[in-house]
Amino acid sequence: MNIDSIQNGVVLDHIQAGKAMDVYKYLHLDQLDCQVAIIKNARSAHMGKKDIIKIDYPLDLDLDVLGYIDSHITVNVIRDGMRVEKKHLELPKRLVNIIHCKNPRCITVSEPQLDAIFLLSDAEKHTYRCAYCETAIDKKF
Missing domain, CATH: 3.30.70.140 (Aspartate carbamoyltransferase regulatory subunit, N-terminal domain)
Incomplete structure (x- = not known):
């Protein structure tokens, strides 16, 4: 090819x-x-x-x-x-508007104009936490 x-x-x-x-x-x-x-x-x-x-x-x-x-x-x-x-590349410490919070009570759900900010909380498990409500999101890839 x-x-x-x-x-x-x-x-x-x-x-x-x-x-x-x-x-x-x-x-x-x-x-x-x-x-x-x-x-x-x-x-x-x-x-x-x-x-x-x-x-x-x-x-x-x-x-x-x-x-x-x-x-x-x-x-x-x-x-x-x-x-x-x-x-x-390396695993980013902070993600902005790349993933979104799954917590229905998070302020980013009720006010979608806010940036969805996630901070890396566990690099080994690739876990990020919402900067507003601290809901954990595990990388799905």
């Missing part, structure tokens, strides 16, 4: 196999008017299998969303066909 290289854009590498569509959805890549290539289950010496997303357009990505979905993703910035930057 041949996937062309990109000249200016972003390559998301080392995505856990099967998670590329979650990344696609959370980053709203369907709204872009450029080429987006999703490679699922690519062979990887390090991971066994992995997903890769190539975006043929230079854009700023929400690294918190990517870190929340999979903190092992590598973000490669491509300019003039060459990688000019490589970013390694």
